[in-house]
Structure formats: C-alpha cells, structure tokens
Ligand code: COA
C-alpha cells in the first residue's frame with residue numbers, strides 16, 4: 619500500500635473561525651503564502667459563510683484575491699449554501715468543501731437548516747460547481763458523535779456519503795467535529811467507507827478534544843486512509859459545538875508520519891515556523907506539543923534524566 623499521504627491545512631478556516639480577536643487580512647495572506655511552500659496537497663483558505671455567523675472570515679474575497687497561488691496546491695473554501703457558492707466561484711477557488719452534519723441537531727445549530735434543507739441547497743451548489751468545472755468535497759460533520767445527540771449511527775454516515783457520491787462529488791470527509799471518535803470506531807468506519815466507495819477521495823478530519831486525535835489518525839492510516847485535514851499549532855474548533863477544541867496538529871501529524879516511514883511530502887521546519895506564526899497571531903500558547911519539545915531529531919530539551 620502507498621506510503622504517500624496528502625495533508626490539507628485548515629488553520630485559516632477551522633483554526634481561525636472561533637478565535638476571539640480578528641486576525642488582519644494581510645496576516646492571513648502572509649501565513650497562506652508561507653504555507654504554500656510547505657508541500658501541502660490543499661489549503662482550506664477560508665469560508666464563504668454569512669459574515670454575521672463567522673465574522674473572522676468576512677474577508678474571504680480579499681484573502682482569496684491577495685494570496686500568491688502555487689500551482690501545486692489546491693486552494694479550497696468551505697461553502698454552506700448557494701450564496702456562498704456564487705461568491706466562491708467569483709473568487710476563483712480551486713475546489714469547494716461543503717458541509718452537512720450527520721446529526722440533525724448539530725446541522726440546525728451550525729447551519730440553521732434541517733439536514734434535508736441543507737441537502738437541497740447543497741444539491742444546487744454541486745450543480746453550480748460542476749457547471750463551472752470546480753470539484754466538490756463534502757465534509758460530514760459529527761460523523762463519530764454529536765455534542766447534542768451523543769452516538770451517531772455509522773450506517774447514517776455511509777448513507778449520507780452515498781447520497782453525495784450519487785450527486786457526483788469527488789470526495790467526502792468524515793469529520794470528528796468534537797473529538798468523540800476512538801481508534802476502534804475510526805478503523806471500522808474507515809474500512810467500511812473505503813470498501814463501499816472505492817472511487818471517492820476519503821479524508822479524515824479529527825479534533826483532539828479528548829486526546830485521541832493522533833491515535834485516531836493512526837487507526838485511519840492503518841485502515842488505508844491516505845488523506846487528512848490538520849491545523850497548524852493544533853488550533854481549531856466549531857463555534858456551534860459546545861466544548862469543541864483544536865484540530866489535530868499538522869506538524870505533529872507530519873512528524874509522526876515521517877518517523878513511521880510515510881511520505882507526506884512536507885517541509886517540517888517550515889511547518890514549525892508556520893505554527894510559531896499561528897501562535898503569535900492567536901496571541902496565546904497553541905496546543906502543539908511538538909512546538910514546545912522540538913522534533914525527535916532536534917529536541918529543545920536535552921538535559922532532563
Ligand atoms: N455569504 C454571505 N452572506 C450570507 C450567506 C453567505 N454564504 N448566506 C447568508 N448570508 C446572509 C444573508 O444575506 C442575510 O443577510 P442580511 O441579514 O443582511 O439580510 C443573513 O446572512 C441571513 O441569511 P439567511 O439565509 O437567513 O441565513 P441564516 O441566518 O439562516 O444562516 C448560514 C445560514 C448557513 C449562512 C449561516 O448559518 C452560516 O454562515 N453559518 C456558518 C456555518 C459555519 O461556517 N460553521 C463552521 C464550520 S463547520
């Protein structure tokens with residue numbers, strides 16, 4: 619099985635969206651320009667959501683217009699509805715990431731629509747995207763559990779994936795929005811999804827809310843998944859999910875993958891530089907443990923016994 623792994627950076631979208639202080643547009647652009655040289659498969663730049671819902675990302679057009687694009691990187695945006703799709707097409711995003719929650723109550727909290735209403739909107743979004751030749755990924759939030767409803771039935775996750783596969787999307791992300799997944803559940807769902815959808819690009823999206831983030835990524839990897847979302851510094855969290863915390867940390871995931879002989883094709887020193895910059899922009903210590911400890915090859919603490 620291939621040792622190549624694709625990493626999608628989500629810090630400027632998932633990471634920034636619930637930060638309390640507005641991060642200036644030029645700082646977002648400078649961070650994305652730095653990350654564009656780090657070897658990512660994709661960067662989720664921003665979201666075209668209502669500026670009232672997510673004020674941090676109200677500058678989506680300006681950020682998309684300001685970045686210097688590396689042709690090797692796909693610049694993605696999150697789209698919640700038709701209005702967002704129209705804005706994103708004008709801003710020339712390379713790919714859409716749509717969002718729908720597998721649990722009804724999280725979908726209502728996040729998008730103020732029922733799942734069926736969201737699905738109707740997203741069907742139209744997919745039509746618009748395909749008409750423009752823009753590939754579509756669908757992120758299925760709460761795929762491993764919902765902060766309001768508790769357990770989520772894996773069969774329901776696969777059913778939603780099937781509905782979107784039938785609409786011709788390129789990929790589906792299974793998202794553990796609030797860190798409720800465990801490695802056993804991740805391994806089972808990953809294997810089932812890979813078997814059932816051999817032609818879909820499957821991505822796993824984890825939050826480290828309960829400390830299982832990297833263990834979950836490893837379980838997915840061992841099941842055959844080769845694409846992950848991650849956030850520099852481990853910043854992140856859904857503003858509509860109580861208690862949600864950061865995504866798995868990009869530099870920690872890449873460090874682990876490299877030590878294990880996988881090839882994410884990424885420049886780890888540049889990721890550490892990016893994480894340091896994210897920490898400065900957030901104005902507080904980020905969850906990344908690698909940033910504190912240094913890499914195994916280049917540790918920052920040498921003297922303890
Ligand atoms: N871009 C810009 N403005 C938008 C918009 C979009 N994609 N979608 C809606 N709006 C505006 C409307 O024009 C309206 O503005 P007005 O009050 O000035 O007239 C306002 O937002 C409300 O519109 P409405 O259609 O009633 O939407 P809503 O209030 O039910 O909100 C969403 C629906 C999906 C737009 C909103 O809940 C949202 O953006 N959520 C963000 C979800 C998210 O990103 N979560 C985190 C990531 S998973």
Ligand code: ZN
Pocket residue numbers: 632793795823825854855856865
């Ligand atoms: Zn997330």
